[in-house]
């Protein structure tokens with residue numbers, strides 16, 4: 001494996017990036033890595049851009065990931081994916097939720113939301129490893145929009161297993177599910193397990 | 208796994224801290240929230256940081272270990288108290304935690320509070336991860352008692368809000384009895400005659416601490432290669448390890464006072480000496496004063512925060528590292544992206560006030576809180592905002608300067624309790640016709656919903672007297688006082704139009720719980736746009752609600768997009784419904800506004 005694996009998570013406030021990065025750092029620990037996580041919180045309002053950093057490795061020093069140093073970009077919203085594209089290293093893995101959340105600067109400010117073509121073209125310049133996941137649609141089918149973040153984690157878990165990032169390390173679905181179970185309210189455990197599996201299947205099906 | 212803030216709380220508990228007081232402020236807030244969960248302690252939200260520090264000092268005078276926590280600018284508010292605590296010393300350990308915010312993730316400036324430590328002749332400890340945050344909190348209390356001094360524990364956002372593994376310990380046992388309160392005026396009453404005798408004592412104390420710093424276990428040398436030596440502290444240590452794996456490092460757990468001999472020895476053992484620190488060249492200047500040549504801010508940025516990329520890039524520029532260590536960062540061609548600033552939430556009770564103020568075109572002097580977001584277009588109704596408690600007095604000053612318009616000040620409930628009251632008293636005493644709007648959302652919103660004197664609950668979950676704003680404002684001498692529901696657009700407009708014509712000061716209190724509070728969430732109920740009635744007039748886009756979108760459907764006549772409400776975001780606050788001229792937005796079945804229209 002690489003010395004350290006860098007994840008950058010991004011999305012819009014209220015989408016559940018905090019839970020997702022909490023799960024991710026604890027999966028790293030449970031799998032036997034040293035792991036650190038960093039995020040900025042404080043503003044309660046929903047709706048601003050948010051990002052958080054997770055690192056796994058034999059020994060992790062910096063809690064944050066610099067520009068062009070993310071091995072994995074996990075984006076919960078398309079515009080935010082594009083905003084953080086420069087964090088991804090060339091050839092890194094991008095997992096992008098196809099959800100669109102229109103910012104006010106577009107609704108009442110006259111700015112333009114980037115088209116799918118622009119987004120695809122930009123990522124194609126950086127890496128061939130891009131997965132677009134219909135997290136919102138899958139979550140809706142499961143009956144709860146809020147689990148889109150866990151759908152994305154499921155997709156990420158399947159991609160990590162398939163890719164060479166984790167060669168030699170065993171971070172299996174069981175580890176993920178155990179951590180997720182510990183971190184969501186008891187009455188939502190089943191739903192979140194389903195969301196995680198649905199995310200995995202979305203990746204495995206298309207392989 | 209603990210965040211740095213949780214680790215400080217744990218350290219304080221293990222150190223036997225009995226009393227902790229704080230005013231919330233990012234990135235420090237979670238320290239008290241975490242500490243409050245431990246058994247057998249007292250913890251409180253103070254009304255402001257100065258009060259918090261005085262409370263902690265009182266507890267330490269009484270012989271119990273105490274802690275006060277705040278964000279960096281909180282120490283500006285508390286500076287007076289911090290200074291006298293240094294003069295008096297205490298009967299038990301006192302630690303002041305300052306959480307600095309390089310890069311201003313959620314602050315109005317990025318001041319480097321290590322300067323306060325030197326200014327007050329108080330030692331400054333700087334952890335670099337959660338384990339050290341706990342260990343240095345424990346060390347800070349020992350240091351405080353050993354040298355009879357307050358200790359400044361300086362964190363930064365990336366230490367406060369990063370998670371890393373921490374080993375837990377046991378709580379230090381406290382003696383059951385609290386000692387009698389000291390009667391020692393020579394030490395605790397800082398009249399000039401006593402203070403003049405204390406000043407040499409604290410100067411001597413800081414020299415003794417500097418000597419102690421030579422053997423302080425958290426000041427340590429890690430020898431690797433001799434070509435490059437790095438002196439560093441706090442989070443920068445992590446970047447030093449990451450970016451310069453071959454370099455030798457002098458890691459300072461105490462960044463003031465500096466261990467001169469240790470630094471000299473280290474400097475002599477390496478060929479090139481650099482100092483890696485965020486913000487001010489604080490350590491660098493100390494090292495230079497010793498006559499030791501070093502580099503620091505000539506290589507690394509003075510502003511903003513570091514990350515491995517920034518440090519690596521600066522190092523390559525300075526020839527410290529070969530260019531080959533930089534992987535070419537991707538530079539995809541992308542156009543300008545629409546910004547996504549934080550905005551007032553859907554259903555935010557602050558929105559109608561700013562919609563009206565924007566309409567009235569008056570100068571608005573703001574303060575700090577969620578409501579500062581009234582600045583963002585299309586509301587665009589905040590024109591000044593500097594620090595907490597400033598707005599009312601700035602409005603008064605502008606009025607006294609003869610500024611030709613009526614000045615309005617807007618201030619949140621928590622901010623009003625924090626520093627708004629003296630400013631309002633001043634408006635009454637010195638008589639200016641300032642219109643103050645108190646945005647009472649029944650909580651301290653911005654920092655994540657903390658209780659305050661208006662909410663009827665304490666940090667420990669006890670019931671408390673609810674301070675009534677109306678009587679408080681009247682007691683300050685304001686004659687024109689009115690309270691309105693914060694979502695009632697028409698009434699707010701009517702009152703503000705009336706108040707800006709008065710020649711005396713007035714206060715409008717607008718009240719409605721923050722839309723994210725549990726009791727408010729229970730009432731969420733999305734509204735709908737009746738597409739047939741909407742003609743795309745765009746009026747509802749002007750309230751800046753993130754739940755109102757432009758639909759794909761164009762109005763036939765105007766060819767403008769009709770409005771669309773995102774049901775997953777809308778709370779049903781009815782602000783858009785009230786301003787829609789064509790009744791194209793539904794009201795709630797339990798609406799108070801429909802009744803009013805009919806009456």
Ligand SMILES: Cc1ncc(C[n+]2csc(CCOP(=O)(O)OP(=O)(O)O)c2C)c(N)n1
Pocket residue numbers: 230231232233256278280281284575576577578594595618619620621622623646648650651652653654
């Ligand atoms: C001196 C100082 N202390 C703390 C803060 C952090 N802070 C910013 S806004 C705020 C609270 C605002 O609460 P309130 O006035 O009730 O307004 P709301 O956010 O609820 O709208 C705090 C604690 C600060 N900026 N400055």
Ligand code: SF4
Pocket residue numbers: 044045046550551552553554555556557577578648652653721722723
């Ligand atoms: S958290 Fe509450 S007060 Fe703050 S913007 Fe949201 S609704 Fe308004």
Ligand code: SF4
Pocket residue numbers: 553554734750752753754755772776777778779780781782783784
């Ligand atoms: S009722 Fe209107 S203004 Fe209020 S949250 Fe819903 S869409 Fe926004």
